[in-house]
Amino acid sequence: MGRKAVFSLLHFLSVVLTLLLLAAAVLSWRASFVPPTEGRFWATLALLMPVILVANLVALIVWLVRREWWVSVLPAAALLFNLGYIASMVRLPDIGGERTYDLRVGSLNVNGFRRLGKRAFTAHEIAQLAAREGIDVLCLQEFQDDSEVSADSVASFFAGRMPHFVRDKGEAVISRFPIVRHGSVNFPQTNNGYLWADLDTGRDTVRVISVHLQTSGISSLRHRFRKAHDREAPVDLVFGEVERNSRRRVEQVSQIRALVDSTRYPVILAGDFNDTPSSYTYRRLKGELNDGFRERGSGYGGTFRYLGGLLRIDYIFYDDSLRAVRYEILKEDVSDHKAVVADLEFSNGRNGE
Structure with a gap:
């Protein structure tokens, strides 16, 4: 297998991994709607949400650096899909003064x-x-x-x-x-x-x-x-x-x-x-x-x-x-x-x- 073929295969696998990270982000979002009584799968996904989103953030940075715009849409979508969770964890600094x-x-x-x-x-x-x-x-x-x-x-x-x-x-x-x-x-x-x-x-x-x-x-x-x-x-x-x-x-x-x-x-x-x-x-x-x-x-x-x-x-x-x-x-x-x-x-x- 030539070098070009190897690079093509690695690129394909990277895209597949990015798709899997998007799927994991969607499923972990869904996990908050499913009672843990439905099984270990959903409880585990909810617990792993931070790891999944960090992985998507890393993927987004990598694809942006490589200027692969269409692939970068996938991790961007994963993060946008979970904006509710992100907003529950990170907020912009409150610069307001004293309030009654x-x-x-x-x-x-x-x-x-x-x-x-x-x-x-x-x-x-x-x-x-x-x-x-x-x-x-x-x-x-x-x-x-x-x-x-x-x-x-x-x-x-x-x-x-x-x-x-x-x-x-x-x-x-x-x-x-x-x-x-x-x-x-x-x-x-x-x-x-x-x-x-x-x-x-x-x-x-x-x-x-x-x-x-x-x-x-x-x-x-x-x-x-x-x-x-x-x-x-x-x-x-x-x-x-x-x-x-x-x-x-x-x-x-x-x-x-x-x-x-x-x-x-x-x-x-x-x-x-x-x-x-x-x-x-x-x-x-x-x-x-x-x-x-x-x-x-x-x-x-x-x-x-x-x-x-x-x-x-x-x-x-x-x-x-x-x-x-x-x-x-x-x-x-x-x-x-x-x-x-x-x-x-x-x-x-x-x-x-």
Whole structure:
């Protein structure tokens, strides 16, 4: 086979690979509409969305450099097809000045207050961060208390600005506004759940829902496998764990969605969803709600400090009764998650009772 024939074959295979990347991008977009209960294939595709889009971006650059315009249309189409996901992960810098707002809402998975050594010290630093940021309502996930740091002592750290406090197992809501009622649900056979609290803001009653959905289980699986076999867990076991926990999140999401849909007040849904914007979890929970980062975020949206900081799994959603005037991902390292903060104002949407 001559050199020209070899180059022709390689060019053909490159085009075929680019077509496959386009197909993968379309299928991974579709995966967010398909419940993970339909099988491992769709859950895996949703998880691989970032890798697939990066591969398409590389292909686009290569074909543009080579000035193969008609082939470059393929990866360009793949990226355009997934603009919704891209917009949920990357936003242009917000260059607006200070804006007025009605309430500043924050959310943070505190990882059991373990990040800075002594748990009481970590809890105190988180409270200081909330005070510096002027947060009015704070949702906390993986809230743990014991003899070292009791729930009452944690509440006292926040009491100067946010004197109202409710918690149930791993969830807590701390508020500057009075809490008129609250409730919680712990999902069966897990350490996860959600806590809702109705706040009297003076302008309207607002329902805040703090959520911690089922984890991916990858870290615990790897730890168990290394301990038992002194090596990394096989890929099929990892994806199997991802699928099982994705199925659990489908059930959990259905319960939360029912609560949101039945609430007559303005709703704020915040927390650690343990899933990315390419997932069924994100699409189902968001529904008609607004994603604060998409509306007023800036820069890259990653909120989990490990895995290169690539994953966005912490969110603040809200309905049309509210609108965001600013959204931030805080840099302070007080947990393995980053705190997210949304400045919200009341709009002309629905009113409470």
